[in-house]
Amino acid sequence: METSKVFSRIENLELDEGYQKTYQNFDELLPTLPPRKGWWLDQLFQYQGFWLSSFALRGDMLVNDHFKPRPTDIIVATSPKCGTTWLRALVFSIVNRNSFDFSDHPLSKNNPRELVLFLEGVIYSDGSSSFIDGLPSPRLLSTHLPFSLFPKRMTDDSSDCRFVYICRDPKDVFISKWHFANKLRAKELPPITLEEAFDSFCQGVSHYGPFWDHVLGYWKASLESPKKVLFLKYEDVKKQPADCVRKVAGFLGVPFSPEEENKEIVEEIVKLCSFENMSNLEVNKTDTKDSANLIGNSDFFRKGEVGDWANHLSPQMAETLDQITEQKLKAGIKQLMDQQN
């Protein structure tokens, strides 16, 4: 059966005419793309330099064909396991700080993914763009898509939608991803070994990988268009969360006033979004997985530390990852300088 028919049947969707056309293009494209085994059930397909699941590819095609950006859109962008949950919470609480009381906050009752919706997911949620078109402004959305896979109308300087990106030490990303993959893998499959996942990650074959190309795409965009893309690092947010909260607020055009500083609103946000607070909330400890939600809220909270890789990677593995990072970054810097000359 065609993939689009499987998808629409699973999702029980009536597709509107525009979506039918995109699904048809998707069906034609998919079999032409090089496949590789994914870390859990699904396959990954190489598309414009990145390894995407069929779900992500279809999401990207729908975004390109149907997403209508608004100047007020804010997009939380990450390569998986770089701090998506944390950044979603921070952006939500910064933007909505005047709408809610910290003692009775939506983040205390909802996982951040329910408040900052996943673009590749909601773009198709009703078989047309009516749901996403109907969201009130400012729309807070999140994505794992690489910057280069967005349409020009979103990435051009002439469009005003903004991206807040967070990256993380690839050694920690890899370990976090490996744990996550083994949680999601079907029970009848053996766990993916550290070595198998490591080889795959180093070759760039992981969801939305190569990791380094993902990071470089947003990093270059942040240098070329600093008003459009803010580039953060997980390790910096851990070290100086309050400074990062101020930075994000400034970037989004809602800086903290002296009055807010006096009331210690920044500190309230840092506390609310901290791993310690969020991972202990009842809503994030529950693990109900229904057919629509294969991943439980608790799956997004493990250790939340910098440097956990040292408990899993051999010195040789760590060195290999560091070397790849250095080579890729050097190549990225060179490419950027060549472009400027």
Ligand code: PAP
């Ligand atoms: P996603 O990209 O699949 O949505 P994401 O939230 O980026 O997931 O990844 C989860 C990681 O962020 C976990 O890291 P770990 O495996 O190394 O522990 C998780 O613990 C961490 N994390 C979740 N919430 C927070 C938070 N509030 N502060 C710091 N780290 C967090």
